[in-house]
Amino acid sequence: MSEPLLKIKDLIVEFPTRRALLRAVDKVSFEIAKGEVLGVVGESGAGKSLTGAAIIGLLEPPGRIAGGEIYFDGQRIDNLADEQMRHLRGKRIAMIFQDPLTSLNPLYRVGEQLIETIQTHLPMNKKQARKRAIELLDEVGIPAPETRIDGYPHQFSGGMRQRVVIALVLAGEPDLIIADEPTTALDVSIQAQIISVLKRLCSERGTAIMLITHDMGVIAEIADRMAVMYSGQIVEIGKTYDLIKNPKHPYTKGLMGSIPSMSGEVKRLVQIPGSMPRLNDIPSGCSFHPRCSKVFEPCYSKRSPQIKVGQSDVACWLYSEEDKK
Amino acid sequence: MSDMMEDKNIKEETNWFARAIDSDIFYSFTRSKLVMVAAFVTFAYFFIALFAPILATQNPFDLGSLDLMDGLTPPAWQEGGSSKFLIGTDDQGRDLLSAIMYGSRISLAVGFTSVFCAALLGISLGLISGYFGGFIDTLIMRIADIQLTFPSILIALLIDGTVSALFPEVRREDSAFWVLVLAISLSFWVQYARTVRSSVLVEKEREYVQAAKLIGLRPFIIMLRHVLPNVLGPVLVIATINLALAIITEATLSFLGVGIPVTQPSLGTLIRIGQDFLFSGEWWITIFPGVALAIIVLSVNLVGDWLRDALNPKLR
């Protein structure tokens, strides 16, 4: 395999507070290849959004990267100066947020915002940029883009706004899009539309996507590989199909079982007892051990390394070689 | 049973104290030196004003104890100054330091009383307006709009005139305090009413209020038990900042002659007295009360600003 587009090694994100130093992302490592869709799932507080924000350099203070390395297209980017990072952002790495309204300026017409973005990134005059903007709107599935381009954001519905945001993001023709819960604020039917737009763009343009969501259904549909996060760590990462059909880590198993299924008999849902630990109270050893049904000796004291099981990497002592003997 | 309840109460109190010390607000307080200084100055002021009769060397309100011969003595370090009057005297022979202590007492009393009255009126009207909505809401809010068009000086003049016309036998010294309180609270309640109303509009849609409605509680009870405690945060901020404003307004009104009469000078009155002598070289009569006024207003304002930021979750 060629050089990955994005490579993250032992990323640590910390929040100094007055009581303690909270570690929200704890030694996370993964790679995204060109044109690949990596789904990152986890419950609220698992650190998935912070990982995304750290990559694109939008961590809100006092949060900071306290360790690890981030490489984008072979270049190390976690220590870039603000000016260089700003150059990279939008042009090569772009971000889609949950609420489309945060990315659109309510005072400007959609077209003006699009044209401005296009002109920042590409050498085009106003007329060419406008033509390009219409093409982009058409591409993300906005009907009658020639007239809609002169509308204000509030004249668009939630789903249409998210499409406009995607068009804005595409304007810079980025290589990597970090999408943080892009469909969570939308209705199921609109969700499906947005997912199919993202899916199509990804395959047509070869754009890689890091899709952060808590919605397993969305991941199942679009992601090639997925990573499951729990209290700041990746507990399992592998091919989406493998993880959904044959989860290895007890947490992934519990997570999959707790989703009400759409086929077969209605059974009692599998439930994981308790809830995710707060950041100031992360258990020793494997942070999942107080909730785990398969907990045994090593789990209490030491965190498991990533262990290759089939196609997936699992951070669980159950799969340790020494144990199998 | 009663033992158990008592035990519980004690526990609750220690908890309360521990929680206050441990809270984010207290933490942000200890982090800002400026705010700590401002709070210290404010409390020192309250202390001095409260114990003025003990601390002051002279009772400036007791006209009998004043000696006209001491009039216009400059501060002690100047030519002709006397160690008896540290920062000089006014034209009546009042020791300025004692006068400032007693004057602050009046200023603070007017400030606190009028802020309290304004808050009481404003919170009640705001609660009613926000919770019930409809016609009552429109009525109260329009009255508030009209209220805002009258400056407090006009209201004070109006009330002052009305009182002296209706009760000619009442002495000005006795009525002045309440005229000021009434005038200031009448011009300040609008802010409370509007803030409380908008908070209530948010809170009453929250689900815990709906849950309270579901168990059939009467609106009055819901307002008092559920809504009111949750809208008091912003009210506290306004009250603090208003205290500074009320002190200034009192000084302004007294300076203009509508307020506290010369026989019991408040800070504003002292500044007015001194103004007559400013150009003949007796600067201290105006400057010292002015500085005192500025320091107290600045301190209270700083505390208020900090409180606003500390209570605002968006800025935290």
Place this chain on the structure above:
Amino acid sequence: MSDTILVKVENLDRLFDVSKPLLNRIIEHEKRQFLRAVDNLSIEIKQGETFALVGESGSGKSTVAKMVVGLLEPTKGRIEIDNLDLSDKNKVKELRQMRSEIQMIFQDPFASLNPRWRVEKIVSEPIIAFNLESENEAIIKRTGELLSLVGLAPSDGRKFPHEFSGGQRQRICIARALASNPKFIVCDEPTSALDVSVQAQILNLMRDLQDKFGLTFLFISHDLSVVRHMANRIGVMYLGRLVEVADTKSLFKNPRHPYTRMLLDAIPDLEMSGKERKPIEGEIPNPINPPTGCTFHPRCPLANERCKREIPASFNIDGNEVTCHAVEEGRS
């Protein structure tokens, strides 16, 4: 589950006044504008069953919930619970009694608990308000019982809501709802603010409590997979109208109304069967100015002239109550 009908809703209408202020209307020559959130809705809920209302945002499902528990007055129509008309002003005493038998669980567990109250005070409030216990000791005991019932420790009552996670708060809300021994609980998206693993805990808890106390649920949700798991019967709402009512099994196996089919097709496929998810065409129209005839016709693949003109009436087909001309005419 018995065949006794506990909740009967007939021809329910609810309008919201969305007009501009009087002065603006006079100057701009505009009429009053109304939003019809619920339009001629009738449902029956049997004792002990879970009836679910599903629909996208703006379909009016939460408005129905609020009217059923009495937080909103219906504009027209009647709601009967246990054969007692909720609008009957002559039966104040019975209605007060009835109040204690209807409770609600809300969507946002962070907004539904008074942040300044201890949990024990929150949970015991209904006990005191309905005079269920008068002795102080009995109230404390009952509060402890309720907390244990929802999987919390009685000692958790001393804590404040902010000390709990979202799932635990929702448990507290359930304990409060159970405090007055209700028969009927309206659940307005009770798990949509929670994470999946916590959602599973809450859904399991709700089913256990239903079995234990013979509770009847009206379950409001936009999530079809949750509804499939919880409900006995399902009503699908679109723009304030009920388009299909059916048993859960037959709705998922054999959806009749084109909108129901669209919704089912739009669910993400977790089975990884490779089935392509069909995005729904178009979006929900503006409810202030809904389309004529069948309100779904602009998005419906089966629409014809009649659908644009005529409001369809509901009819029964293999046990599904469907409101659609196309299905009635056999065009589907």
